Amino acid sequence: MNLKEVLQMADEMVFAKTGQHLDNLQEAILRGTMQGEKYTKIAEDIHFNESYLRQVGSQLWQILSEELGEDVNKTNVRSAMERLQVSIVSHYAQDSVQIGFVNFCGENRDPPDRPNSHPRNQETSNSKPIKTPHQDLSEMPELGDFYSRTPELHTLTTSILQQRCRLITLTGISGIGKTTLAVQLVQQIKDEFEYAVWYTLDEFPTLEKFQSNLIQLFSHSEKEDSSPTNQKPLPLIKYLQNHRCLVVLDDVHNLFSSGELAGKYKPDYEEYRSLFKQIEKLSHQSCFLLIGWEPPKEVPQLTSENTPIRTLQLTGLDTATAQEILRDKGLAESDNCEALIHRYQGNPLWLKSVATLIQELGIGASELLIDDTILLPEDLKDVLQQQYDRTSELEKQVMSLLATENQPVNVAKLLQNGQISSSDLLNALQSLSRRCLIEKEASLYTLPPVLKQYIKTRRSHLTNIDSE
Structure with a gap:
């Protein structure tokens, strides 16, 4: 065997x-x-x-x-x-049995003591027939380099296929690999659905236009699968109830306002809140996967298995996997790569950026690690600025306070400066956490080393400008 x-x-x-x-x-x-x-x-x-x-x-x-x-x-x-x-x-x-995958030549029968066996991709009398899948994945990026995310893939697959969750958010700081993970996931599970679609919410139209696009896909394919009718299209939720659909919305943070606390909808996109609430509350057999730097305000960071919603905040790669990136960039393990990975928190994009700079400068990672140096290549600073610019003035104040601390601090310590009220501070910490811009362990908060260096560099640059 x-x-x-x-x-x-x-x-x-x-x-x-x-x-x-x-x-x-x-x-x-x-x-x-x-x-x-x-x-x-x-x-x-x-x-x-x-x-x-x-x-x-x-x-x-x-x-x-x-x-x-x-x-x-x-x-x-x-x-x-x-x-x-x-x-x-x-x-x-x-x-005349042929053993390869127990193929039966003759009448289809079940093996002894196994009356409900289901060969892969073969319709049985006890299974609901799967209709021909309709997929619109034209906006889904190519997979590119994919570094092992086995635990996260298993979590998402279980939530979607076994727990039948209706709304899932996949969040994380820029460069952490959210979209790449989602592409790998969709490639693995897309054929389990009648419909699989991927939309990138970059300058996306109003909710009305979005729903119209989806309904058009559903109604057009239904006419192809059956005789044409003059029946009017159904409301979107009806299609989600009648069909097993996977809808992926990438860059969902583009629905939210910059300069505000996390998850506040732009005026033209407020109606998306109602859609997401409807997806969560009404019974249906479909799943929406939302990918972005921050989740909608109505989706909690911590969810219960008794609810049809889940949230997964993506963190950095483990050391062994992250070392693959550095090896691809020509850095040997003797270059003290573990410390480099830890400093850049296993973020694939950050590691690629700094490894490219090291490679082009012809220096070793050991030289970089002297005096706790954190290099910020220009492309990395551009990425960090995009997320920093989205934050509110209140959040910027809190990040500036955290950037001056060498150790994780609690709320009481942050309140000692007297600049921020306790209510505003708690709201800012919650928002920064949802944006994956701070780290929390027990009741202590800290700023990731790369972001801390970015804020210090930014502050120094602004000081120099003011002094000129």
Whole structure:
């Protein structure tokens, strides 16, 4: 029995039990187990948290146990799958069975003790037929360089396909890899939907125009799938209820005002608030994925599994993955890359920018790390300025205060200067957190080193201008 056969039969059983195919994490666990690897090694190979890996593995063994009618665990899964294969071969020998992925020549039947098996991409009597998918992904960027985001991919896939969440926000500071992660996600799950569309909200039209574009796509494809009718288009929510749709909105921060606290809609885009509320509250079978520097104000940072909304704030790459970027830029591990990754917080764009500068200057990362130096290449400063310019004057005051602190500080310490009231300070901290511009641990706040350096450089530049 080879690995491919095991994965195919396990996929069939998981689909029979859950209605979903093996996801990336489940497949990695099964693949590693069949190769005799321990959870520690599997977690290390895919850069994943071992305790969560064990939890997912336990759920997988439980599914296989229920489908096979015997106790299955990590130590006996190989023998259990071999017994299943022998049983299938014996039961269908008379039907000229070809074992590759248990293809049956003759009448379609289910294997013994498995009445609800679902071969991949094959319609069964117990499954709802999937209609031909309609996809408008013309605005979706090409994938480009994708660095491992296995935990995040698994979280998003689970939220969308298994938990059937209706509204998901994917946020993070510029350059962290939000759009790249979303492109990888869509490529993996798009065929699970009747409709998959991607829109970039850059100078996007009003809500009325947006809904009109979507409805036109739905109504046009429905006419193609059936006989043409003169029936008027339905409201958008009706299409989301009648069809399984994935709608991705990138750069959603363009709906919000600059110079205000996070998530405040521009006057012409206020109606999007009602749309997002409708997506969250009304029952339907579709999912909206919102990508941007900040989420809508009505989407909380912390969500419960009892609600149909989720939020994922993307952080930097782990050290092992980030080192791939530096190696691609010609930096060897001997260049003290770990410290460099930590200083630039594993942000792919930031690391590429500073690594390019180091490469062009012909210096080593060790030279850069002297005296806690943080280089800010011009392209990186441009990116940081875009986000800084979006913040309110109140948030700029708070960031200036945090830039003077060498250690994380609490609210009481920030209030000591007497410049900001407690109410304004708390609102500013919440907004900066939603914009991913500050870090919080317990009750302590700090500014990331790169942003701290940017604000100090900016302050110095303005001081020089004033003195001229």
